[in-house]
Amino acid sequence: MANQSTETNQPSNMQTYGVPIYAVDWIPEVAVRSKIIMDPEKSEDDDESLSSSSSSSSSRSCIVLSGGGGEGRSGIPNVILICRVDLNTNSLSEQPLGRLVVGTDLPYRMAVHPREGGLICALPNSCRLFHWEDIMSREDNQVGEESEEVVKELKDVGQQLALAFDPEGSVLATGAEDGTLRVFEWPSMKTLLNESKAHSSVKSLTFSESGKFLVSLDGPLCRVWDVNGSAAVASLSKEKDEMFASCRFSVDTTGNEVLYIVANTERGGSIITYDSKLWKRKWSKPIKKNSISAFNVSADGKLLAIGTLEGDVLILESTRMQTMQVVKKAHLGLVTALTFSPDSRCLVSVSFDSRARLTMIEQKGDKPGIRWWLLVLLVVLLYVVAYYYMKAKGIIP
Incomplete structure (x- = not known):
């Protein structure tokens, strides 16, 4: 049974943060150590042992x-939140470690740099870079112009519906509503690459694990791009x-x-797989009676x-x-985003209901029915062995 929050009646693996949540991702551990939960007693020489320690991680x-x-007058702020996750107790922090209010612009989509480079948020007309220190250090919780780093190449370009870094963090892709x-x-x-008519509207982006390919899609069409060839x-x-x-790449x-x-x-949703050599459809798995609003793949594939x-x-x-x-009714409304932890041990999902939920991955094991039949078979075998033993000893005729 999940632990209960001390101030609410909801489990501690589910927290309400007061705003509709559109995006979520894990912060790279190197950024957590150096920018968020800093430990002055740990030197750089301790980094390797720290990262290998499951309890520390x-x-x-x-x-x-x-x-x-x-932009409305709902009184609901537009925010970026940093929250702590304790995998040992299966819990999310009740209060954010960092909270940055970003004015009237909704941070609708975001991409976290895979190392220490902060995150880029897609606002209604531009994209801005936020450093982890900015989110953690401002005591008034209100963003100032000095904390906003507008990416000038993405200024006044309209709403971006998709953002993605390649696995190395050396390439950034953005997909616009137009x-x-x-x-x-x-x-x-x-x-x-700057392709003005790539799609009617770019809904999703994903880089291949090698970083060689980028995939973009809208409703009827998915396109594969060679990053180096820009085609x-x-x-x-x-x-x-x-x-x-x-869309998501994996291995x-x-x-x-x-x-x-x-x-x-x-009729519902489906998950389709394509090979990455001939780009042929391999298989489709229907998810009957369920329309899919969010999708992701674990780091281990x-x-x-x-x-x-x-x-x-x-x-x-x-x-x-x-x-x-x-997890039935994990949220009160549609799931807007979900993301696996880097070690694939758990999943965080978010929704318009203002909640974030942590779900631990159940370890794969034998089903109870299978264990029961194995027990019955073992008893029968022991009975047969005992019978022939006693017959050989003349205990029974």
Whole structure:
């Protein structure tokens, strides 16, 4: 049974943060150590032992969330939050470690740099870079102009619906509501690609694990781009009444890169896999009666997670896409985003209901029914052995 929050009746693995939450991600441990939960007693020589210690890593895990009420007069602020995660007690901090109010602009989407480079948030007309120190250090909790670092190449470009760094953090991609795809070197912001008609509207972006490919999509079309060549190399179209919603790259158990695309139809959602050599559709797994609103893949590639319009969270193993866990009504409304921890031990999901929920991954084991039949079989075998032993000894005729 989950621990209860000391001030509320909800489990400590679920916290309410007072604003609709649109995005969530884990903060890299190196950034947590150096920028957020700093330990002056630990030197750089201790870094290796610290990162290898599960207890230390658990106590230093943090997530960043963004959301708010937008430009209206709802009184709901637009904020970036840093919250602590304790994997040993399966709990989220009741109060954020850092809270930055960003004025009237809603931080609708974000991308966390894979090292210490902070995060970029997509606001209604521009993108801004926020450093972890800015979110942690401001005592008045109100952003000032000196804390806002507008990315000049992404100023007055309209709403960006998707942001992504490549695995090395050396390339940044942005996808706009008007369909423009932009790719830059990071942090120099040298333009690698600027395609104004990539899509009708870019809904999702993902880099391959090697960083060679970038995939972008809108409802009917997914395009594969060669990052170095700055050109499209494949177009993947929907089938029948599918509408693409999200995409993620991962690596399968054989070490090959695989592309996952989530699609929705009137009958529910589905997860589609493509190989990364011929870009052919391999398999489609229907998620019946569930429209998928959020999707992600674990860092080790073994798990998939989906969030639904109804507020449910499902965790599947990636090889056969069999459902491992279902959290019914994990949220009161549609799941806006979800993300696995770097060690793939747990999942954080967020929603318009202002809640963040931590779900621990259940360890794969034998089903109770299987264990019962194994016990019965063992008893029968022992009985047979005992019978023949006693017969051989003349104990029974």
